[in-house]
Amino acid sequence: MAAPPATASAPSLRPSAASPRAAAARSVAVPSGPRTVVPRRDGGRFLGVRAAKAVSGVQSGTVVDDGVQRPWKLSDARLVLEDGSVWKAKSFGASGTQVGEVVFNTSLTGYQEILTDPSYAGQFVLMTNPHIGNTGVNPDDEESNRCFLAGLIIRNLSICTSNWRCTETLEEYLMKRNIMGIYDVDTRAITRRLREDGSLIGVLSTDQSRTDDELLEMAKNWKIVGVDLISGVTCDAPYEWSDKTDSEWEFKKGQSTESFHVVAYDFGIKHNILRRLTSYGCKITVVPANWPASEVLNLRPDGVFFSNGPGDPAAVPYAVKTVQEIIGKVPVFGICMGHQLIGQALGGKTFKMKFGHHGGNHPVCDLRSGRVDISAQNHNYAVDPESLPEGVKVTHINLNDNSCAGLQYPKMKLLSLQYHPESSPGPHDSDLAFGEFIEMMKNNRL
Numbered sequence: 417m418a419a420p421p422a423t424a425s426a427p428s429l430r431p432s433a434a435s436p437r438a439a440a441a442r443s444v445a446v447p448s449g450p451r452t453v454v455p456r457r458d459g460g461r462f463l464g465v466r467a468a469k470a471v472s473g474v475q476s477g478t479v480v481d482d483g484v485q486r487p488w489k490l491s492d493a494r495l496v497l498e499d500g501s502v503w504k505a506k507s508f509g510a511s512g513t514q515v516g517e518v519v520f521n522t523s524l525t526g527y528q529e530i531l532t533d534p535s536y537a538g539q540f541v542l543m544t545n546p547h548i549g550n551t552g553v554n555p556d557d558e559e560s561n562r563c564f565l566a567g568l569i570i571r572n573l574s575i576c577t578s579n580w581r582c583t584e585t586l587e588e589y590l591m592k593r594n595i596m597g598i599y600d601v602d603t604r605a606i607t608r609r610l611r612e613d614g615s616l617i618g619v620l621s622t623d624q625s626r627t628d629d630e631l632l633e634m635a636k637n638w639k640i641v642g643v644d645l646i647s648g649v650t651c652d653a654p655y656e657w658s659d660k661t662d663s664e665w666e667f668k669k670g671q672s673t674e675s676f677h678v679v680a681y682d683f684g685i686k687h688n689i690l691r692r693l694t695s696y697g698c699k700i701t702v703v704p705a706n707w708p709a710s711e712v713l714n715l716r717p718d719g720v721f722f723s724n725g726p727g728d729p730a731a732v733p734y735a736v737k738t739v740q741e742i743i744g745k746v747p748v749f750g751i752c753m754g755h756q757l758i759g760q761a762l763g764g765k766t767f768k769m770k771f772g773h774h775g776g777n778h779p780v781c782d783l784r785s786g787r788v789d790i791s792a793q794n795h796n797y798a799v800d801p802e803s804l805p806e807g808v809k810v811t812h813i814n815l816n817d818n819s820c821a822g823l824q825y826p827k828m829k830l831l832s833l834q835y836h837p838e839s840s841p842g843p844h845d846s847d848l849a850f851g852e853f854i855e856m857m858k859n860n861r862l
C-alpha cells in the first residue's frame with residue numbers, strides 16, 4: 417500500500433519522475449502535430465501562422481503507446497476519487513502521481529490566471545468550460561511566479577492555439593512547470609458529483625504500476641482541512657511593488673492624486689491585487705505571512721492589506737493573531753483568505769462550504785446600496801456571520817447561496833471581501849472596492 421505523502425504542502429507534492437511509458441510517448445516526433453496559430457495584430461489582419469513544437473501527440477499525428485503506432489492517444493491516466501470512483505483520462509503536462517482536493521471552476525476564460533493563483537495550492541482545478549487551451553499562455557497573465565495547484569482537469573484540450581499574445585501552448589507550459597493535466601474525462605459528471613456529495617480528495621496518476629486500490633487509499637489518507645498551506649506559498653522576504661495595471665488594460669484612469677503607503681501581507685497574493693492597488697495610488701511593501709505586526713506598524717503605513725491565500729483559515733492561528741494585533745490601529749482591507757482571517761480575528765468562526773465558489777460568474781449583492789456585481793470567486797471556506805460580534809456589518813452576500821461575501825466594521829476602520837475585486841480572471845464590476853479602501857485611508861489622514 418502506498419504511504420500517504422508526509423505533508424499537504426503543495427510544493428512537496430509535485431510529481432517527481434515521469435513514467436517510462438509516458439516519457440516514451442513524449443519523445444516521439446510528431447510530423448503533422450498541432451500548430452500554434454499566432455495572428456499578429458495589424459489592424460485585425462491575420463499575418464502569420466507559427467508552427468508549434470508538437471509535444472505529446474495530443475491531437476493528430478502518430479502516437480506511440482505500448483509500442484503500437486496509432487493516430488490517436490490512448491487513455492494513460494486515472495483520477496481516483498475518495499468515493500471510490502475511477503475516471504480514465506488522457507494526460508498532458510507532467511506525469512507522475514499527485515494527490516489533491518478536486519474543485520470545479522465555472523470561468524469561461526482565464527485558465528492561466530487560475531493556474532497561477534496561489535490560493536489553489538493543494539487543489540485540482542476542474543474547468544467546467546469544455547474547451548481549454550485555445551489562447552495558449554503568455555508572460556503577462558501570470559498571477560504569481562509559479563503554479564501551486566495540484567493539477568488541471570479539462571474536457572477538451574484545444575487542437576491549436578490562436579491568440580496574438582500567445583508565446584507557448586498550455587501543454588508546454590504545464591510540462592515546464594511540472595504540473596499534471598488530464599483531458600478527455602467527463603468533467604460534467606465529476607462536477608455533478610462534487611455538487612451532490614461536496615468536494616472530494618482525488619489522486620491523479622499516470623503510473624500504471626499502481627493499482628486503483630492503492631490510489632484510493634492515498635486519497636482517503638490525505639487531508640487538506642486543518643493544514644497550513646500559506647507557509648508554502650508566501651514570499652521569503654519583504655519587497656516593494658510598483659507595477660500598475662498596464663496602460664493598455666487600464667479601465668479607470670486617474671483615480672487618485674494622493675499617494676498611500678500600504679503594507680500587504682502575502683498569504684499567497686495575486687499580482688493583480690498589487691497592480692490594482694498601485695493603479696489607485698498605493699506604494700506597496702509586501703511582507704511574508706509570518707512578518708511581525710509590530711514591524712509593520714513601525715513602518716507607519718496608511719493602511720494594511722491582508723491577501724488571498726490557500727487552505728483552511730482555521731489552520732493558521734499565527735496569521736489570525738497578526739491580524740488581531742493590527743486591526744483598529746490603521747485602516748485595513750482583506751480579500752478572500754484575508755477576509756476570513758479578519759472574521760476570525762474579530763472573534764468569528766469560519767466553516768468549510770460544501771463545494772465552495774470558484775468562477776467568474778458569481779452574483780454578489782452590496783446590501784448597503786442594493787447594487788449587484790458579477791464577481792470572480794475562489795474559496796472553499798466562509799465566515800459564519802452569526803458568529804461575529806455586534807457592530808460588524810455584513811455588507812455583501814453571494815446571491816447563489818446567501819453566504820457572507822463582505823464585512824465592514826467602521827469602528828475598526830475595516831473592510832473585507834470574500835471574493836476577488838481584482839478579477840483576473842473575471843469581470844471588473846467590483847473594482848470600486850479598492851476605491852473604498854483608498855477613501856478609508858484618506859479619511860484616516862484628516
Ligand SMILES: NC(=O)CC[C@H](N)C(=O)O
Nearest residue numbers: 724725727752753796797
Ligand atoms: N482565494 C482565497 O483566498 C481562498 C481562501 C481560502 N483558502 C478558501 O479556500 O476559502
